[in-house]
Amino acid sequence: MSAPDPDTDEIRRRQRARAIVMGLALGGFVILLYFITIARMGAQ
Amino acid sequence: MTTTTATPRTLPAEWRDFVELTKPKVMRLVVFTGLCGLLAAPVTMHPVLAFTAVLCIALGAGAAGALNQWYESDIDAVMKRTRSRPLPAGRMDRESALHFGVGLGIFSVLLMGLATNWFAAGVLAVSILFYVLVYTVWLKRRTPQNIVIGGAAGAFPPLVGWAAATGQADLLPLLLFAIVFLWTPPHFWALSMFVRSDYAKAGVPMLPVVAGVGATRVQIVLYSLPMAAAAVAPWPLGLAGAVYGLAAVAFSLIFLALAFRVLVNRSAEPAEMKPEKQLFAFSILYLFVLFGALVADKLLMP
Numbered sequence: 001m002s003a004p005d006p007d008t009d010e011i012r013r014r015q016r017a018r019a020i021v022m023g024l025a026l027g028g029f030v031i032l033l034y035f036i037t038i039a040r041m042g043a044q
Numbered sequence: 045m046t047t048t049t050a051t052p053r054t055l056p057a058e059w060r061d062f063v064e065l066t067k068p069k070v071m072r073l074v075v076f077t078g079l080c081g082l083l084a085a086p087v088t089m090h091p092v093l094a095f096t097a098v099l100c101i102a103l104g105a106g107a108a109g110a111l112n113q114w115y116e117s118d119i120d121a122v123m124k125r126t127r128s129r130p131l132p133a134g135r136m137d138r139e140s141a142l143h144f145g146v147g148l149g150i151f152s153v154l155l156m157g158l159a160t161n162w163f164a165a166g167v168l169a170v171s172i173l174f175y176v177l178v179y180t181v182w183l184k185r186r187t188p189q190n191i192v193i194g195g196a197a198g199a200f201p202p203l204v205g206w207a208a209a210t211g212q213a214d215l216l217p218l219l220l221f222a223i224v225f226l227w228t229p230p231h232f233w234a235l236s237m238f239v240r241s242d243y244a245k246a247g248v249p250m251l252p253v254v255a256g257v258g259a260t261r262v263q264i265v266l267y268s269l270p271m272a273a274a275a276v277a278p279w280p281l282g283l284a285g286a287v288y289g290l291a292a293v294a295f296s297l298i299f300l301a302l303a304f305r306v307l308v309n310r311s312a313e314p315a316e317m318k319p320e321k322q323l324f325a326f327s328i329l330y331l332f333v334l335f336g337a338l339v340a341d342k343l344l345m346p
Binding site for chain 2: 007010011014015017018021032035036038039040042043
């Protein structure tokens with residue numbers, strides 16, 4: 001079995017970090033949308 | 045505009061590079077003026093909607109910053125102040141920056157429209173397009189008046205904040221727009237005086253490069269005078285109280301005094317441009333104090 005390519009490791013690390021940030025952003029967006037909906041329903 | 049990056053790259057950009065693409069330092073002032081425009085409005089917003097409006101202003105500014113960096117990576121690569129940005133440093137490919145900027149811009153406008161109103165979303169869209177198309181693409185490389193007209197882009201946030209709260213534009217937010225619009229030339233020309241060799245190297249026709257430092261010093265004073273008048277105007281017009289009025293008078297006088305010190309400085313050497321550096325630094329504080337005083341005025345004397 002060949003040793004892992006350091007470049008591939010770095011690519012995977014960056015992809016993982018970006019995926020985590022994107023996941024957090026999407027989660028935050030869903031929560032925000034929920035509260036926006038509640039606020040707008042309250043205003044009506 | 046060239047289509048090359050400084051170094052070839054194969055690694056995907058770090059998430060931090062996307063954050064850097066949004067010009068977070070510039071965003072601080074944008075967010076602050078937008079928030080103050082929102083808080084100065086005669087309508088109390090639901091905190092969640094107010095937070096969302098300010099978030100949209102920040103994201104819109106970030107989108108404009110990203111698209112600006114996408115278009116200007118060739119200029120950024122030759123300027124000392126900007127060459128470590130993600131694109132000129134080769135940490136990100138141009139396509140990613142373009143997609144990120146366009147996506148963020150559309151997202152910010154849609155979210156603003158859904159959370160507050162479509163008038164505010166429209167003004168936000170105009171501000172992004174103005175910064176990218178009018179300032180970055182059209183004016184910046186063509187005329188030394190680039191930041192005079194382009195300064196309008198940075199003047200939109202208080203108007204967007206007010207529009208998010210009220211759904212319309214009134215005299216006070218238009219005056220706030222005028223203040224930032226007239227503040228931008230002295231602010232940027234003070235900076236461009238002591239980094240003009242950078243602008244000259246990049247081929248950007250900033251006023252000190254094209255007309256010289258003497259003419260720029262005169263222009264700084266000529267723009268500072270109507271800026272100070274616009275800053276004080278809300279008080280006599282009855283749109284703001286004494287807290288704002290006194291702060292506007294005091295800080296505008298200091299601004300004018302610093303502008304006159306710039307006028308009498310005869311040196312063309314960046315190392316001897318202390319008055320220009322002081323004016324640049326004070327101009328940032330000036331805008332923070334002015335907008336902060338407006339909100340404090342409303343809270344203390346409703």
